[in-house]
């Protein structure tokens with residue numbers, strides 16, 4: 001009997017780890033490589049939401065009119081390091097083009113196709129890891145501090161309803177009945193009962209990686225330096241300690257994947273959209289549901305390590321140092337939204353969201369090398385497990401659960 005085929009997965013964030021586990025379930029011999037421990041990159045610090053109701057891209061109609069004002073106002077979430085603008089210009093051009101209504105609706109359909117599988121794909125993995133307590137489904141409240149702010153969200157709410165997502169519009173008092181810590185400034189809210197969240201994103205990736213190892217997988221702590229092309233055949237993966245060969249290679253290195261894809265012949269539009277969070281172990285308030293403030297662009301999530309408040313979209317390039325004053329903007333909004341919040345001892349964190357200009361992930365075989373697969377550019381916590389499932393199906397050569405054409409790497 002021949003030995004099972006080997007697959008190397010580069011990147012042990014939530015996406016790479018889910019790819020590794022699903023590949024293993026298909027019978028491959030899998031090695032997961034990361035310079036850090038599993039889940040310690042962007043996947044550790046996110047807001048924890050499985051955003052199965054976000055059936056639209058970030059670039060909604062009219063965004064181009066709002067962006068200049070957002071950049072000028074230090075209390076709004078958008079920030080750019082001007083030196084980085086020339087490099088980011090193609091990304092922003094595509095981003096703006098995707099805000100046309102027809103495109104928004106196409107993207108919504110492509111996202112919805114993935115969202116239909118999000119929780120089932122995780123459930124299968126968490127069951128075998130005995131960690132189903134890590135995901136809870138208690139819904140999400142989106143808050144509005146004026147009738148106008150609710151009206152501004154009308155198109156997004158309509159898209160949700162059209163896709164069959166339950167949205168319940170509430171008064172401010174009804175919202176405070178559900179979450180008493182919210183300020184009286186909240187006048188309206190939209191409750192989305194289908195939203196689930198993880199109580200610990202880092203532990204989520206870690207338990208999946210631990211189960212992967214128990215089931216015979218290998219995790220290597222090495223830094224990938226590049227690739228050695230072997231034509232024909234899979235590339236050799238070069239790391240700080242040597243080189244690795246396998247029949248197939250999966251690139252799932254989050255925001256760092258763009259550089260790796262370029263080395264492998266695929267030019268992609270991928271920006272590090274940096275976000276910040278504050279975590280408070282003794283906040284003095286508790287929340288049952290996750291909160292998203294439509295006026296302040298922050299998300300509040302009750303997690304195991306404490307209350308996490310997240311926000312900011314900063315475009316500064318991959319290598320720029322964090323600008324923690326942006327985390328202070330998040331904190332200011334959190335204090336306004338939660339009057340009794342105790343921020344003493346809050347820790348601050350920055351992470352690189354791997355963002356594409358159309359808000360769709362890249363889940364694709366390389367057009368240049370059939371032995372290379374790409375899995376990055378995600379709203380990755382939400383889409384990690386279903387991406388892993390699709391990548392594993394692609395690796396076997398079987399038809400995939402859903403049509404992956406909208407997520408192909410050469411679409412830009």
Ligand SMILES: Cc1cc2nc3c(=O)[nH]c(=O)nc-3n(C[C@H](O)[C@H](O)[C@H](O)COP(=O)(O)OP(=O)(O)OC[C@H]3O[C@@H](n4cnc5c(N)ncnc54)[C@H](O)[C@@H]3O)c2cc1C
Nearest residue numbers: 011013015035041042043046047049224254275380381382
């Ligand atoms: C503030 C904030 C809030 C967010 N909230 C949500 C949310 O609520 N819901 C949601 O779905 N998403 C959310 N996200 C996005 C989500 O966190 C990311 O999309 C997701 O973590 C990406 O996962 P990943 O596995 O692709 O990347 P990562 O977690 O970044 O993993 C990539 C891995 O590749 C490794 N790597 C990189 N280069 C190399 C190399 N050369 N050699 C070896 N290893 C390498 C890194 O060490 C890292 O571990 C949020 C992000 C931020 C910043």
